[in-house]
Amino acid sequence: MMHKKLSFLALTSTIWTAAVMADGNNQFTDGDEFADFYGQDELVSIATGTSTPISKAPSVASVISSKQIEAMGATHLDEVLERIPGLHVMRSDLSRLDPVYSVRGIQTGFNPQILVLLNGTEIKQLVTGGLATTFRMPVNNISRIEVIRGPGSAVYGADAYSGVINIITKSVDENLNGSFGIRAGRFGSSDVWAQKGYQNDDFAVSFSFENLRTDGDDSRIVERDLQTINDTVFGTNASQAPGSLNTQQDITNLHLDFEFSNWRLENWYWEQDHGGLGQGGAQALDNIGYQDANQFLTKLSYKTDLGETFRIETDLSFLRTDIDTHFVLFPAGAALPIGSDGNAFSSPSAGVVRFPDGYIGKPRSISETTKYELAGLYTGFSEHQIRIASGWTYNQAETAELKNFGPGVIDGTEGSVDGTLTNVAGTKDIYLQDQERTAYFVSIQDQWQLNNDWSFTGGLRWDHFSDFGSTINPRLALVWETSHDLTTKLLYGEAFRAPSFSEQHLINNPSALGNPDLHPEEIETFELAFDYRPTFETDLKLSLYSYKATDLIATVAEGSTLKYQNARNQDGYGAELEFDWRATKQLTLFANYAYQHSEDSDTGMAVPDAPKHSTYLDLQYRLNQNWSSSLQHYWIGNRTRNSGDSRDKVDDYHWVNAKLTRSFDNKRLKFSIMVKNLFDTDAREPSSASIPGDYPLEGRSVIGELRYKF
Numbered sequence: 001m002m003h004k005k006l007s008f009l010a011l012t013s014t015i016w017t018a019a020v021m022a023d024g025n026n027q028f029t030d031g032d033e034f035a036d037f038y039g040q041d042e043l044v045s046i047a048t049g050t051s052t053p054i055s056k057a058p059s060v061a062s063v064i065s066s067k068q069i070e071a072m073g074a075t076h077l078d079e080v081l082e083r084i085p086g087l088h089v090m091r092s093d094l095s096r097l098d099p100v101y102s103v104r105g106i107q108t109g110f111n112p113q114i115l116v117l118l119n120g121t122e123i124k125q126l127v128t129g130g131l132a133t134t135f136r137m138p139v140n141n142i143s144r145i146e147v148i149r150g151p152g153s154a155v156y157g158a159d160a161y162s163g164v165i166n167i168i169t170k171s172v173d174e175n176l177n178g179s180f181g182i183r184a185g186r187f188g189s190s191d192v193w194a195q196k197g198y199q200n201d202d203f204a205v206s207f208s209f210e211n212l213r214t215d216g217d218d219s220r221i222v223e224r225d226l227q228t229i230n231d232t233v234f235g236t237n238a239s240q241a242p243g244s245l246n247t248q249q250d251i252t253n254l255h256l257d258f259e260f261s262n263w264r265l266e267n268w269y270w271e272q273d274h275g276g277l278g279q280g281g282a283q284a285l286d287n288i289g290y291q292d293a294n295q296f297l298t299k300l301s302y303k304t305d306l307g308e309t310f311r312i313e314t315d316l317s318f319l320r321t322d323i324d325t326h327f328v329l330f331p332a333g334a335a336l337p338i339g340s341d342g343n344a345f346s347s348p349s350a351g352v353v354r355f356p357d358g359y360i361g362k363p364r365s366i367s368e369t370t371k372y373e374l375a376g377l378y379t380g381f382s383e384h385q386i387r388i389a390s391g392w393t394y395n396q397a398e399t400a401e402l403k404n405f406g407p408g409v410i411d412g413t414e415g416s417v418d419g420t421l422t423n424v425a426g427t428k429d430i431y432l433q434d435q436e437r438t439a440y441f442v443s444i445q446d447q448w449q450l451n452n453d454w455s456f457t458g459g460l461r462w463d464h465f466s467d468f469g470s471t472i473n474p475r476l477a478l479v480w481e482t483s484h485d486l487t488t489k490l491l492y493g494e495a496f497r498a499p500s501f502s503e504q505h506l507i508n509n510p511s512a513l514g515n516p517d518l519h520p521e522e523i524e525t526f527e528l529a530f531d532y533r534p535t536f537e538t539d540l541k542l543s544l545y546s547y548k549a550t551d552l553i554a555t556v557a558e559g560s561t562l563k564y565q566n567a568r569n570q571d572g573y574g575a576e577l578e579f580d581w582r583a584t585k586q587l588t589l590f591a592n593y594a595y596q597h598s599e600d601s602d603t604g605m606a607v608p609d610a611p612k613h614s615t616y617l618d619l620q621y622r623l624n625q626n627w628s629s630s631l632q633h634y635w636i637g638n639r640t641r642n643s644g645d646s647r648d649k650v651d652d653y654h655w656v657n658a659k660l661t662r663s664f665d666n667k668r669l670k671f672s673i674m675v676k677n678l679f680d681t682d683a684r685e686p687s688s689a690s691i692p693g694d695y696p697l698e699g700r701s702v703i704g705e706l707r708y709k710f
Contacts, residue, residue, distance in 0.1 A: 046146035046166045048447060048457065049155050049387055050377060055487045055531045058447075058457035058477030059148040060543045060576070066170065069139050071620055071630050073659035073674040075183070075191060075703075076212065077137035077145075077167070082634055083618065084147050085543075085576040085592035087163070088611050091685040091695050096134055096291065097245065097278030103149055103162035105572050105598030105610040106523075106549065113497050113521070115152065115160040118167050119266060121299055124159065125321040126367035126397045127432065129500030132321055134275035134291045138253045140181065140193040141208035143170040149576070150525050150545065151495030154459040154475035157441055158498040161523055169255055169268075172197040172204040178710050185674075185703030188215030208255040216247030216276055217698040226690040227284040227330055234352060238333035240285040245695065246276035262304050268297040281361070282329040283690035288358070292324045309380035314373065321367040330359035338412035342405055343510040347560035350412025357419030361403040363431055370394045385447040396436040397501050400425040407508050431509050435501045438466040453481045463496075467504070468519055471496050485534050491527040496520040503553055503564040512555045515564045523549040537582040546573040548601070570607060572598035590618040605643050609650070609686040612638035626664070632657045636683075645689055653683035655697075672705040 043051040047059035054061055062084050074080045078089045078099050090100040094109030101107070101114045112129030115122060125132050145167055152160030175197030184190045190213050197206040227239035250273040258265040271294040280286035299317035306312060330336060330344070338353045339346030373391035378384075402421035403409060408429030409422045424430045445459035457477040464470045475493040482488045499518040506514035525547040532540045551566040574596035581589045594614045598607040606612075616634040623629065639650035656678040663670050677683070677700045684694035 044146050046148055046152075046164055047155075048445065048459075049375065049389070050385065050447070052447075055533075056455065056479050056481075058475070058479060058489070058491060059152070060150055060489075060491070060527055060529050060545075062147045062149075062578075064145045064147075066143050066174075069142060069145075070707075071628070071659070072618065072632055073630065073657060073672065073676075073703075073705075074139055076139060077142075079657075080139060080145060081147070081165070083590075083592075083616055083632075084149070085578055085594040085614075085616065086149050086574065086596065087147070088614060088636060090609065091278075093279075093686070093688050095128070095130070096276075096281070097247065097695060098131065098133055098135060101163075101165070102610045104545065104547070104574055105596045105607050106162040106570070107610060108554075110500070110502075112159060112500060113161040115156055115158075115164045116167070117156075117164065118268060118297060119169060119299070120166060121297060121315075121317050121319070121371070122159070122369070123295060123297065123319065125295075125323065125365070126369065126395050126435075126437075127323075127365045127399075127501050129159070129498070129503070132270070132272070132293045132295055133323055133325070134249065134272050134277075134293060136212065136249055136251055136272075137167065137270070138191065138193065138210040138212045138251065140191075140210050141170050141175075141195055141253070141255055142167055143174055144168045149543075150491070150527055150547075151473070151475065151493035151523055153463075153473040153495035154443065154461045154493060155445070157461060157463050157473075158439070158465075158496060158520075161495045161497040161521065169257070169266075170195065170206065170208070172199055172206040172257065172259055175206045175208070179708060181705065181707040183674075183703050183705035186701035187217045187698070189213065189701070189703065202261045204259040206255070206257045208253075210251075210253040212249065212251045212253070214247070214249050216245070216249070217701075218244040219699050220245045220247065220696040222279065222285060222691055222695075223693050224691065225279070225284050226282060227334060229690070230284075230330070230334060230336065234335040236333055236335050236354075238331045238335075240287060240331055243285045243287065245278055246280070246285070246287050246289070247278060248274070248276040250274060262302055264301045266297070266299045266301070268295070270295045277325075277327070279687070279691055279695065280329070281325070281327040282359075283688065284330050284334075286328045286331070288328045289326045291326075294322050296320045309378060311377040313375045313377070317369075317371045319367075319369045319371075322364075323366075324364045325362065327361045327363075328358040329361055330355065332356060332358045334359055338405070338410065339510070340412055341407050341508070342410040342412060343407075343508070344405065346510045351415070353410065353412060353414055354416045355404070355418075356416065357404075359405055360419055360421060361405070362401065362421060363403075364400040365432070366398045368396050383449040387443075387445045387447075389443045390441065392438075392440045394436070394438050396434070397432075398434050399430055399432045401430045429508055432502065432506055432514075435505055437501075440464055455479045465498060467516075468499065471520055471522075485532060487531040489527070489529040489531075491525075491529065493525050493527075495523050495525075497522075499553060499564075506564070510561075512562045512564060518553060518564060518566060519551060521549065521551050521553060521566075523547055539578075539580040541576075541578040543576040544574075545576075547571070569601035570598055571601050572596060572607075574598075586622045588620040590616075592616045603643070606640045608640050608642045608645075610639065611636045612640075626662060628661045628663070630659045639686060641686070647689065647692060650686045650694060651684060653681055654679070655681060655683055668709045670705075670707040672707075674703040674705060676701045676703065 044054045047057035092098040110128040110130035152164040175195045178196035180194035193210040195208040225241040252271045254269040256267045275291040301315040336344040340350045371393045375389035378386045441463040443461035459475045473494045480488045527545045529543040549570040554567040555562040556565040578592045637652040659674045661672040680700035683697040
């Protein structure tokens with residue numbers, strides 16, 4: 001409680017002091033490196049599909065530029081997103097400590113409720129509906145990140161539920177002056193990157209290479225896991241706990257983009273090589289298993305003007321995601337109760353089986369999405385900007401599996417089973433049969449400038465899916481320039497989240513079974529937002545929201561098994577306060593505070609794990625032309641447990657990062673020292689009761705970085 005009061009008082013005191021001190025005399029010159037992201041009304045396209053000043057955008061939106069990302073010392077996407085008020089990056093309790101982008105209290109283990117885009121194209125995989133497992137995105141080729149909190153299905157369709165994140169990569173212009181860099185630090189971490197662009201008349205090409213590696217922090221110790229419980233029950237000594245979370249990563253990130261006249265061809269390749277499995281696939285530590293994953297995206301786009309009042313944009317894209325995992329779900333020496341179907345802990349039980357080499361599974365999935373979209377923007381009607389779009393999507397997923405358990409492999413009477421794996425691909429005994437889905441949509445949106453002070457945006461999108469039918473999602477936004485320094489927005493929107501292939505069709509899995517009768521999750525959101533800019537150097541934003549989420553998909557017990565059902569509803573409300581202040585030519589400050597209350601509509605119980613309160617503070621200080629520094633602090637507070645979980649509430653934590661940079665040769669060469677988790681805080685993200693001590697985050701690390709532009 002004391003930490004919460006101190007953090008809130010510190011933030012409000014900072015904002016109040018800044019508001020009193022701010023005046024019109026602290027202006028930056030055009031050449032200042034901070035001027036492009038403090039005190040100016042940036043354009044944002046994520047809210048409408050067209051470029052709109054962020055203060056007038058019909059959504060609660062945020063933009064983070066490449067210069068901000070560099071100044072923060074962020075090395076991957078998750079670190080950047082903590083800057084967004086109302087968004088907290090949790091760790092999945094279901095999927096190998098994968099990032100879960102909790103927005104306004106809405107999250108689940110596979111994170112399907114938020115839409116993640118790369119240059120406007122979705123990059124999520126089809127089996128779980130989330131990002132590729134063990135996903136981590138390097139940031140050196142990111143130009144800007146646009147985020148909206150709240151529904152976006154009227155523009156983007158499925159899964160733009162709690163929000164949308166659009167990662168925009170650097171253009172050819174931004175990479176014309178090439179650059180490369182290297183960083184290294186604790187935990188065996190090393191990153192290298194290089195970018196270069198070339199342009200000649202109507203032709204241009206841009207290339208980026210990034211590699212991010214880490215051995216992981218072996219001091220992230222788990223004292224007890226699920227196998228600890230099994231050892232007690234069955235008299236074995238197989239658990240690897242106490243032991244460290246398996247968090248090594250080796251990520252390669254490539255971009256190759258071509259531009260010719262009105263055409264653009266984008267190519268992206270991302271690969272995870274032998275990534276660690278975090279807490280293990282079954283809440284039992286696994287220091288043998290690993291994750292291989294790769295994604296390839298290619299997109300051909302064309303834009304042209306037909307006269308002075310009509311613009312056409314069209315694109316054709318193909319995304320392939322290949323995930324290949326080696327699980328040692330329970331370690332060598334484990335003894336497990338095996339059901340007659342060959343799965344652990346299933347009913348009826350056929351006997352206790354020992355696994356001297358471990359309980360091993362090797363599932364693989366290949367997801368492919370082909371998408372075509374056509375959009376037209378018409379400005380021929382006075383004070384109207386009308387956008388009409390239509391598109392088609394084809395999704396398919398192919399699966400394979402090897403294992404030493406389950407139907408078609410064992411039946412629980414064996415007594416002991418070694419590590420020999422049986423290939424069940426193409427049989428009824430696989431965890432998921434091959435699946436496909438076709439969808440198409442039509443949408444219309446009108447941005448109407450009612451008069452000098454008032455604008456109205458109305459939009460409607462109809463989506464049809466071959467497996468569960470149709471859905472219609474509207475959005476309405478009224479934006480009022482209340483005065484020369486205040487903008488007020490009243491927003492309403494609806495959104496949906498499509499059930500994933502796993503939720504619909506999972507079979508032969510003791511943890512859960514699919515349900516082909518599922519229908520989409522839906523949400524209805526009201527927002528009231530204020531953007532107050534009393535001076536050119538000061539920007540104060542306040543967003544108030546309320547939502548009602550229905551038909552949320554969860555597992556429900558049916559006899560001795562769990563099955564996915566549209567099982568619950570959720571209500572939420574909250575507030576988000578942001579403050580930007582350019583105090584002097586040397587000092588800038590960004591701060592925010594977010595409050596959210598979310599509860600189960602039927603029971604009134606608080607939604608577990610999501611922070612009720614959070615704050616963020618970013619100080620940028622330039623000592624002189626050659627020296628600059630930054631400090632980030634965020635606080636995560638007041639997280640509750642699941643109903644029935646007798647553990648104490650999840651501990652609050654403070655997290656501090658710092659960076660010091662020395663520039664040479666007119667800022668072409670930069671050397672930086674960064675410290676992550678400056679005070680070596682014992683910070684933890686919530687876990688299930690199978691790992692009772694929660695998931696420890698990384699300890700303090702010191703990183704050296706060298707950047708050069710040529």
